Amino acid sequence: xxxxxxxxxxxxxxxxxxxxxxxxxxxxxxxxxxxxxxxxxxxxxxxxxxxxxxxxxxxxxxxxxxxxxxxxxxxxxxxxxxxxxxxxxxxxxxxxxxxxxxxxxxxxxxxxxxxxxxxxxxxxxxxxxxxxxxxxxxxxxxxxxxxxxxxxxxxxxxxxxxxxxxxxxxxxxxxxxxxxxxxxxxxxxxxxxxxxxxxxxxxxxxxxxxxxxxxxxxxxxxxxxxxxxxxxxxxxxxxxxxxxxxxxxxxxxxxxxxxxxxxxxxxxxxxxxxxxxxxxxxxxxxxxxxxxxxxxxxxxxxxxxxxxxxxxxxxxxxxxxxxxxxxxxxxxxxxxxxxxxxxxxxxxxxxxxxxxxxxxx
Amino acid sequence: xxxxxxxxxxxxxxxxxxxxxxxxxxxxxxxxxxxxxxxxxxxxxxxxxxxxxxxxxxxxxxxxxxxxxxxxxxxxxxxxxxxxxxxxxxxxxxxxxxxxxxxxxxxxxxxxxxxxxxxxxxxxxxxxxxxxxxxxxxxxxxxxxxxxxxxxxxxxxxxxxxxxxxxxxxxxxxxxxxxxxxxxxxxxxxxxxxxxxxxxxxxxxxxxxxxxxxxxxxxxxxxxxxxxxxxxxxxxxxxxxxxxxxxxxxxxxxxxxxxxxxxxxxxxxxxxxxxxxxxxxxxxxxxxxxxxxxxxxxxxxxxxxxxxxxxxxxxxxxxxxxxxxxxxxxxxxxxxxxxxxxxxxxxxxxxxxxxxxxxxxxxxxxxxxxxxxxxxxx
Numbered sequence: 001x002x003x004x005x006x007x008x009x010x011x012x013x014x015x016x017x018x019x020x021x022x023x024x025x026x027x028x029x030x031x032x033x034x035x036x037x038x039x040x041x042x043x044x045x046x047x048x049x050x051x052x053x054x055x056x057x058x059x060x061x062x063x064x065x066x067x068x069x070x071x072x073x074x075x076x077x078x079x080x081x082x083x084x085x086x087x088x089x090x091x092x093x094x095x096x097x098x099x100x101x102x103x104x105x106x107x108x109x110x111x112x113x114x115x116x117x118x119x120x121x122x123x124x125x126x127x128x129x130x131x132x133x134x135x136x137x138x139x140x141x142x143x144x145x146x147x148x149x150x151x152x153x154x155x156x157x158x159x160x161x162x163x164x165x166x167x168x169x170x171x172x173x174x175x176x177x178x179x180x181x182x183x184x185x186x187x188x189x190x191x192x193x194x195x196x197x198x199x200x201x202x203x204x205x206x207x208x209x210x211x212x213x214x215x216x217x218x219x220x221x222x223x224x225x226x227x228x229x230x231x232x233x234x235x236x237x238x239x240x241x242x243x244x245x246x247x248x249x250x251x252x253x254x255x256x257x258x259x260x261x262x263x264x265x266x267x268x269x270x271x272x273x274x275x276x277x278x279x280x281x282x283x284x285x286x287x288x289x290x291x292x293x294x295x296x297x298x299x300x301x302x303x304x305x306x307x308x309x310x311x312x313x314x315x316x317x318x319x320x321x322x323x324x325x326x327x328x329x330x331x332x333x334x335x336x337x338x339x340x341x342x343x344x345x346x347x348x349x350x351x352x353x354x355x356x357x358x359x360x361x
Numbered sequence: 362x363x364x365x366x367x368x369x370x371x372x373x374x375x376x377x378x379x380x381x382x383x384x385x386x387x388x389x390x391x392x393x394x395x396x397x398x399x400x401x402x403x404x405x406x407x408x409x410x411x412x413x414x415x416x417x418x419x420x421x422x423x424x425x426x427x428x429x430x431x432x433x434x435x436x437x438x439x440x441x442x443x444x445x446x447x448x449x450x451x452x453x454x455x456x457x458x459x460x461x462x463x464x465x466x467x468x469x470x471x472x473x474x475x476x477x478x479x480x481x482x483x484x485x486x487x488x489x490x491x492x493x494x495x496x497x498x499x500x501x502x503x504x505x506x507x508x509x510x511x512x513x514x515x516x517x518x519x520x521x522x523x524x525x526x527x528x529x530x531x532x533x534x535x536x537x538x539x540x541x542x543x544x545x546x547x548x549x550x551x552x553x554x555x556x557x558x559x560x561x562x563x564x565x566x567x568x569x570x571x572x573x574x575x576x577x578x579x580x581x582x583x584x585x586x587x588x589x590x591x592x593x594x595x596x597x598x599x600x601x602x603x604x605x606x607x608x609x610x611x612x613x614x615x616x617x618x619x620x621x622x623x624x625x626x627x628x629x630x631x632x633x634x635x636x637x638x639x640x641x642x643x644x645x646x647x648x649x650x651x652x653x654x655x656x657x658x659x660x661x662x663x664x665x666x667x668x669x670x671x672x673x674x675x676x677x678x679x680x681x682x683x684x685x686x687x688x689x690x691x692x693x694x695x696x697x698x699x700x701x702x703x704x705x706x707x708x709x710x711x712x713x714x715x716x717x718x719x720x721x722x723x724x725x726x727x728x729x730x731x732x733x734x735x736x737x738x739x
Contacts, residue, residue, distance in 0.1 A: 170704035253536075
């Protein structure tokens, strides 16, 4: 393995962040938002993306102040050895839990849509194999694979364009009918969609052209925000808020309504392109978790820690009882993710008081 | 890499091809009975009688389809019962039409039956939802014996496609029925068919309200209803003879046009607390069949054309009005006028009972016909 396997460019960092965001959460977001905000879910997502933009900037400022250190090292500089250990441990647990739960959702979606009888353990193993393979080659290889998100999103948007006659504009009207409080609640519900930006300080020290990072990360954030907004709007335009509330995966269902003379089941093609997107989301968190372990424990020989970590992730993914339980746990983890945002904002402010380790000091 | 390692890896990869074939979800084509058509009606004991037709592709037997009919409490229940008769595993991923009896549709509950198709990721939500005047089981059974028609599901599929294209039947598939059924202020509308001696006839459309079939319109009225829904592509329309004179044929004749590009404009407002609707439709048309000497006494073709357009526009307006009045009478709103009030007059919507208000809403229709082609006769 080459020494610079984790060296990436700013564009690649942005791609990794987008890939960690687009994949799992958006599948179930429209009904959750319909429950809270009726047909104004798209406004809540859009505002949520705008509201989280300052968080992105603050996180990049933190990363830039410690430009040669990963988040693991930053925690030691800011909070000392003991508290740093605890914080890093929590961070690793968080990343591992996210990986396991996303992997489980991935497997459950495959079970619901494609392989109903195949045991979940078998699907877990075979779906995680590409991630295991790619993780050996670091952030650079993962970022290259993650470029698929620039292909998948346009395909989805092109499909939406082809079903415009199935949409009713009246389903979005009257705009803002939900009222300020429900929309505010919706903004909070949609915020976990933007989880992934907490990985910026972990990877930033590996970015070669870090002067451009802020620009690309903001562009990436805008890309995700617009995509989420369009998906929520289209789900509402097609199904209307009443039916949308009781659908589990509107994005999958939307792909079932296209009448094509060439393909009888367009949804199966969507499954084929979307499943790698879900896989990439878990892959980014998976390798981030292992990278944090390496940083924390100064791992020199990777093989066995990697094997043990991978086995632990796969076993942990089987802990939730079923799909609903996994969703519930992922929802709870979303709060921890929000806590990560708060923690990183606090760390940025604190770094101006405790300047130990700050670059150039 | 040592040679031994390479050999081991190559052997592992080669053997994987044998062991990783995923047998759990394997479906052998010959062992699966793909249901193409389903007929659902109420049985005498209050359960559902569900009839399935699956093609037989391999075995050399007398008939090229398998016909299974069973009583049960749900679609899944009868599928399991069908599996106890059929040598193949009955699956529903390729259903093309779901036929409901008119009596069941009038009782309601179609949406609950169709839920199975939405929930099951394998099921086909693009299947047509059709109401049968009579028994779907009898219709399917009889259609198996048609000597000059293709296999029943293909026959009905082509029949529906053709008539949907010609706007004689609404294009209502499972997902559309469910979406409309769940939308406040919109009621579903489905194709209506009937078994005849030598075939199946499209008789128009079934109107729904509150999940129940409440009325039906004929194919001509369906054309206008689809136009008022702003979904018309192309349609043949017949007008009863106008200006019949002593010199003309004594038998009842008609004037035919091909309507195209039906463009609808709909304005809604609240006047004196009453919902007021103004529907304007503009049709472009081709004159297909009329009588000789279309050019009257004036000899001015342009003037005569304008006169004809005006007369036909009046007739169309009258016909549209009759359709909408009937829909109001039975309380069915397939156009989605209620949905427009929900979207644009929120306060009114929140404080009104649309189902009741719709019946007495002031709905005006104005149709305009522009004949763009007259063929090769004046």
